[in-house]
Structures are given as C-alpha cells and as structure tokens.
Amino acid sequence: MGRFPEMNELHRTGGKLFDADDNLVPASDSIIFPDVKCFTADGKEHDLVQILRGKVTCVTVFMRDFARPMLKSWEEHIDEVKQEYPQLQVVQLSFVEGVAYRLIKGWMISSMKKRIQPDKHDRIHMCFGSSDEFRKALHVKNRLVAYIFLVDSQGRMRWQAVGYPLPHEARFMRKSVGKVGAGNDKGRGEKRAIVSLSSSKT
Template identity: 30%
Template sequence: MLVARTRTSSRRLALAALARRLSSAGEVPPPPPPPPAASKEKAKAKKASPMQNLRDAMDALDLMIEEAEKKVVKKYRPNMFAEFKQLNDTGGKVVVAPETLADVAKAAPFPSLRVTSLTGEDADLQQVVAGSRRVTLVLTSFKNFGLNMLPAWRDAFATEFGAAGAQTVTLNIIEDWYMKLVQRSITRGLQEKAPAATHALTFAHFGRCDDFRTALDLYNSFTGYAHLVDAKGRVRWMYVATAAGEATPEDLERLMRVTRQLLEQSSQSRRR
C-alpha cells in the first residue's frame, strides 16, 4: 500500500516537473482569455430584428432607384401649371447659375434648331453659333414675360465685349400651334421691340422643340435664359433671368467675369 502511494506521488512530481519545463520552453500556450462582454454584445447585434432588415432593404432599394434615375435622360414635358408654380416658388431662379465655366470635357455641344432671323433668313442655330468661331451669348425666351428680361443682358454684353469679337444671339420660341397663323404679325412685333442692328442675329422658331429644350435645360417657359457658348460651339455657362426682370449688378458681374475667362481661353487656344 505504501509502495503504491509512493509511486503515485512520484508520478505527480514527475508530471509537475515536466509541465514546468514545457511551460518555460513556450511549448504549452496559455489558456485563451474568456470572451469580453463587448464581443457578446456585437454577436447579439448581428441578429437584427425583422423590422431592421426591412429598413435596410428599403434603403438599398432607394439607392438602386437613385442610380437608375441618374441613367435616365431627363426630357422636357410641357406643364404650364407646374412651370408657373415653379416660377413663383423660386422667384424666377429656376436654375442656379454656376460661378465658373464648365470644363471643356463636360461641356455639351449647342444643339440644332431651325430658325428664321428677323431679316427673313432661314438658318440652323447651331451653325450660326458654332460656325461663327466666336464666343456667343445666346438669349432665349418663350413668352413676353421672359422676353422683357433679356435686353439688360444683351445691352451690357454688347457694350463690354462687342469690340472683343463676341456676339449676341437672341432666340424667340413660339410653341403654340395657332401662333403660326399670325406668324407675320408676331415677327413684326419682334422687329419693333429689337434694335434694327440686332435683327440679323435675332431669330424666331415656331412650333414645339422638346429636344432643344432638354439639351439646354429650358424647362420653364416663363423666364429668360442666357447661355455662354465658346468658339467651338460648346455650352460653357448658363444663367436664368429673375422674375423681377432686371439684371442685378451681381448678375452682370458674374456674366462679365466668366466671359473674360472664356475669351482668355479662346485667345490662348489660337496662339497654340
């Protein structure tokens, strides 16, 4: 009996000594620490509720819809009530004008549109603008309300940049089909409103032009628009006249600033 106990004690001592040697040699890794409370909480958080899963799915669907809408080309659809409401809600600022010129790589070409000048010449407005090889300010209106906003822009631009070779083109779009019946009367009225010196570059278009509207963001029929086009026929800047009709000094200064930048770019391009 004593011998058995002695053997057992010897085994225990030997095993303890062996364990100490292995531990000191790094061969026995320490037991892993118990998982912290935070890990348990994260594990619980991973099991989201059905309501949270539904919210996540709806958010993902919204993102998909936004991406799909970005790929859809926006097209003008006439809606006079909505356009008039937009004019009132925004005070005429239906589009916020940028502070700088659009990059050449992102600038869209000026679109095509068949027009007739106040001198009776038929033309493609795209060729009038791009074919001139000059910086051009294109002023567009659809109704008298917008037409009355444009002279301040036309006169200030001509005074400042006429000698520099820039030109101003004025476009009057009359979309109502029945207006074609009195086309001559409307043309005479436009001739009376515009200075005779501007008649050759003042144009009228009778009829719908949805594609032209879409290309230039002409989504509101009640205001006036100004587009600055470079010598290669690319639209580099856009402005929308205010409902008040009078161009503010800040508005005109912005136009002058971006036009000077565009003229400088054109000059550098010719020197290369």
C-alpha cells in the first residue's frame, strides 16, 4: 500500500481499520511475533525475540508521526493494566525508515527519550530500516496508524487492536492480560485466521 492509499484509508476510517476481537487467538492458532533488530533507550542493540521471551508483553507499534496521538490514547489504559498486573512488560516499537536516519541514529534515540517520561524509558525500542518484512508477517499494510498487540510468554501474538481504543477494547485488553499471564487463555477452539490489518470498513 502506497502513501496516497494509506492517507485515503486514514481519512476514511479515522485510523480504526477494524474493531478488535473480543476473543484471544488460541495458542495453537497463533503466529510467532516477528523478530527485528532494535535499539533500546541506552543505545544498545537487541533482538526483539530476546526481549519478549518469557514475559507477557503489550507491544505498541508505530511507523509514522500520524500514529502518535493514537498511541498516546492507549497509554492511559496500558498504564492502568500495568498497575494491576506489574508483571506485564510494555514495549513501544517504532520504525525509522530511510538510509539518512541511520546516520543520526544517536540523535533519534535521544530525541525519542525526551518525548517520553523517564520512568517509561525502558519501553523504548527503535528499529532503523525497512518495516516491509515485519509488516508482511503481521499483515500490517497501513503505516499511518498505531497497532497494539498482546504477546504471550512464548512469543505468540494472541490479540491485536488498531487506531484509537474503543471502550470494549480497553476492557478486553485488561481482562486478557490476566488470562494470558495465568495460562487460562485457551480462547476459542475453532481455527481463526489472523485479521488483515488493512481496512475492512467501507
């Protein structure tokens, strides 16, 4: 999807490409969250899979500044869940695409740190390079919106949302963290295809 189709879809849907499901993806049907090289707030490089391993994680993803207000609208809900379930790990994954940006990587990381409260610096994870393979693995087509994923301790993607949160989505996310963390998360028994993150709205 190119820039103009992305903009048209954003204007048409307000960034709400679909309403999140009220069911977890069963573990047996889930996909492994794709691995990428990323940099933390202290400038160290890590594989995302190492960060996710062994922890229930809420991963927020954005690729363009258009998505920042959407991500901000989720933060209050995520912080409330974090207070209730301190074991929840939160990863804010941002993609910085373009060769020129790699030359100012240190400045980009420093700039990101200044935008985020100090007590949340451990959430920062920045990827410098193309997001194509990552987006392909998760069926993410529009780079102008924010994406929210719940990943279990085995690195499996169990739930996803997009755009601004709806009340029922925020409630379900909170309930799901408890289920996934406790292992009481079998979800629906039938096969479930991953929802395409391109717009299904008209």
